[in-house]
Amino acid sequence: MADLTYSHTPPKGSFGKLILRWILYILLALFALYYLMPLFVMVTTSLKSLEEIRTGSLIALPREITFDAWKTAWSGACTGIQCEGLQPYFWNSVLLAVPAVALSTLIGALNGYVIAQWQFRGANLIFSLMLFGCFIPFQVVLLPMARLLGMMGLAGSIPGLVFVHVIYGIGFTTLFFRNYYVSIPAELVKAAKVDGANFFRIFWSIFLPLSLPIIVVTVIWQFTQIWNDFLFGVSFSQAGTQPITVALNNIVNSTTGVKEYNVDMAAAIIAALPTLFVYVFAGKYFIRGLTAGSVKG
């Protein structure tokens, strides 16, 4: 992989350089403020008691820190008749997200490999047609998909949800892998073919080992989209198979009754933790993967 850093010409004069450096850091900090502001509001609200939220100011730090809201959000908030919080739904989302991400990534990798390295007539046309699928709004597909899922006997089940997410993830995963594989020299494939390797052998021994960064990129994107999806989750599940976004919606969007804002915020952060974890953990691979993926070719 190409070296990721290179040096810039420093501005002339060390005093000028210092001032510019300071300005840079101040600007970065100001932007950081913009990005962190809502998170700050969410975290402080989740640590306050309802009394304090009603009477205090938005931006103030909590006078007394309580973790009650967090406990409630995880195991006590009402999502209907059951008041068991987010916990029972967490596992549903995991059962849904992991296979869907794995499958769509694998399929995207194979598709990208084909389109990038095995030229045949119409490959680009097929690619464009698949890409356009990224734009279809989910409300459009909801009803016909419901009918089809019913006919396939997958309605209301987690495999059904996995199926739906894989189908609509293929556009993006193919895009990422195809852009990445396009930059791998065609000579490699030619040489392998001369050596007698076949289609799958080349994929397995040459392309896959090189793909770690783009796999991570795809996993991050797909995991975010699938874990945070609400529309498919609420429409294609039933009692017992509902993902965590449905539970979050039930906790937060109850129309009547006292709004427990602290529980709402805590619940939202809990629901986002797996995705945040994936981001932080794989952060460095993210940049490396995008480098080689979307840029060249």
Place this chain on the structure above:
Amino acid sequence: MKRTAFAAVSSIALIASSAAFAEPQAEVLHWWTSGGEAKSVAVLQKEFADNGGTWTDMPVAGGGGDAAMSALRARVLSGNAPTAVQLKGPAIQEWYEEGVLANISAVAEAEGWADVLPASIAGHMKCEGEWCAAPVNVHRVDWIWANADVLEANGIAMPTTWDEFNAAAAKLQAAGVIPLAHGGQAWQDATVFEAVALGILGAEGFHKAFVELDEATLTSDAMVAVFDQMRKMRGYVDANFSGRDWNLATAMVMNGEAAFQIMGDWAKGEFMAAGKVPGEDFLCASTPGDGFLYNVDSFAMFDVDGDDKKAGQDLLAKLIVGPSFQEVFNLNKGSIPARTDVALDKFDTCAHLSADDMKASSENGSLLPSYAHGMALRGAQSGAITDVVTAHFNSDMSSADAVAQLAQAVANSY
């Protein structure tokens, strides 16, 4: 003789045992997910369980049922409809027309529903003459709530006409109090609108305009007057009303920031949860005008396969209209029972007022369905009207333009 008796007994035993094998099951789709309502529905679940049934909960919160409706549509199209669904108003008949509702007339007749439910409410629960839904409660929409202390301090009585309201509002503004606490969401704008319309058009005019969608009434001078009053109401709300949730507006009345709120009787639940006493801390009255705008929550039964689910539907229907559930649920929710023969001893003064008014208006023909809460019209029509109302409220559209747009939107929505 003995043989026939024996045969009779054994066949009865056979029937009884096979009926017992169909253990009632119900998957219930609803959007009562908040603390108080969830507790009320839990009462139904407990009764269901006590009678041998298994309740599977499928709650989907939000938007007064929008998300639930999208889930419902997907479920119905995939052939996997829930057993019972929280539906109300003409939506029930709309779903019936798609051919997906079940018939619960057997239960209704056995339990004598026709005798204990007011006629107009019973009408909503029927699909082409057959019972297809069970009513849970009767909410009154056209209430006006007030902070008793603020009114006393400013020498104001509960207004009985819209002119009195305007005069009171002027006084309050001079005293630095916000006359009307309001949340700027489309359904809240519509709620205020229909209360004003009822007062200005009268019961018959309201029926012509919002049930019959009579064009002459919709474009009449009276309708222009309704929009004129709405323009005045716009001047009585504070600057930050946009997007505010209704319960935050109620809080404004509770703490004296504002004097009045026009909202359905679920607002009473807020007041009482904060420990306020009706008649002392807060006042309830019908909005200026004669009539009673109702909003009835109900469960519709969908056509499902399986004896256990059908048994579940019958049991559920029976329990919903049963006196004990009607009493407990409505005590918690702030509405009154749909069933007229439930003793109201445990209910508060505002509920009593509501029940008396319901009886009186039922007798003189002014018991009317709320358009803003989906009782009078189908979604497409009521949505079109609300679009115009909320656009007018949030802009400086003239009343004449609003009335023209109203007629056009209704014509366009078929």
Place this chain on the structure above:
Amino acid sequence: MTEWLENQLPKMVLAPSFIAVLVFVYGFIGWTAWVSLTRSKLLPKYELKGFVQYDKLFASPRWDTAFGNLFTFGILFIVIAMVLGLVLAIMLDQKIRVEGAIRTIYLYPMALSMIVTGTAWKWILNPGLGIEATVRGWGFENFSFDWVVNPDFAIYTIVIAAVWQSSGFVMALFLAGLRSVDEEIIKAAQVDGIPTWRIYSSIIIPSMAPIFLSAFIVLAHLAIKSFDLVIALTGGGPGYSTDLPATYMYAMAFSRGDIGQAASSAMIMMAVVFTIVVPYLYSELRAKNHG
């Protein structure tokens, strides 16, 4: 025989995905087109009734607002997010000490579901609770920032929240691009004495054309899908001034039981997307073939 199989294998591997896309994307678009020509209300009906739904659509003032908002919001969102992403990437490219942490700070908003971040933004933007109240509390009595309750300006608050959510991802895309430009060219330019800003504008940015495409696709996709954000932040209000085709579609289909209307609005929206995206894709792929 095996050689024929070997030759067809790539197509066979691609085929399932392609067929799936044909059915589940284009097939469903076709279904939607059909329904948009019917009088479907609660559930789909298939009797063709001409262009009735389109007539109603174009006569609806709410659709006019939503459609106009698509362009206002879409253009502002895409342009601002791209510019901001590029600026942030260039700043982060300057060898910052805490780059990893700052990158995560700019990137994390995408992980949070809008269902609740919308509420946080609603509070922050609300004149009585958030920024306006705080700044006034600091003594600036005349400061006003009430866009969110103003029908003419509310759509801009949606842009603010949407940029917040997605610009971090765009920044990551650009940062990767900046870092992958060939070192030799940069060094040669530096040796020639070309100033830094010139290096950026004449060498680095033009070489990143493909990244602009990826960023554009991601942002356009997010702009069209922006549903949760609008509902959570303004509910489409004040009135319906922040309505977008996506929320219009949802309201028609699920709140109002008017699937025919929803379908027609969806078709118009996709036609717009088609006319913008397809030429871009075409030019980009041609360039890739020649590159």
